Amino acid sequence: MERKIQRVIEICENNYGKPKPFRLSNSLDLLVETILSQNTNDKNTFKAFSALKKYYVNYEEVLAANETKLAKIIYSSGFYNLKAKRIQEALRAIKEDRGSLNLDFLKNKSKSVAFNYLIKLPGIGPKTAAIVLTFGLNHESIPVDTHVYRVSQRLGLVPKTFDRTKTQEFLENNTKRGLKNALHYYLIKHGREVCRARKPSCSECFLKKECKHFKNK
């Protein structure tokens, strides 16, 4: 499977170009923003996150905030009561463990140690952990969102029976170091622009020769 993944990356690179390098973001910002993004779109996530950052000076204030008030501030993300609770629980766990609200110590740990630390935090699953690892801590991972899952399934990059967690593990183990961020970027881009959930544009797709779904049509 490693060779097929490699071919998909090469074809995408020829068609989409290399992904632009990104600057690392604050890992706590990523953690909170990803909790806010659960079951909503980018626009609502951004609105809620901006409101939170505007209202509270730092995460100490978010942790100490009245939960109902916090829920009101992040209202636009939907499921705001649950999300307020999750954000405070995750922050509380970090504070109790480290004595401060900072995840930068994980930059010096191995990827697996960092991943296991993150998924033990309340409300944090493999996707959120992988986002924080990749974009906050410089540990290459492949967060599996709806696009990554759908496109990798259709292409046949992972066994059909795999759920998102297994898909993430499989893709990470079968993608060469230095190419994981690229694969993540291409699967999302392809899922948004060509291999959409409804009516994928198979006839125009430059990956059709590699695609299991297309061959089985």
Ligand code: SF4
């Ligand atoms: S051929 Fe169709 S199903 Fe396969 S990757 Fe392309 S758009 Fe998706």
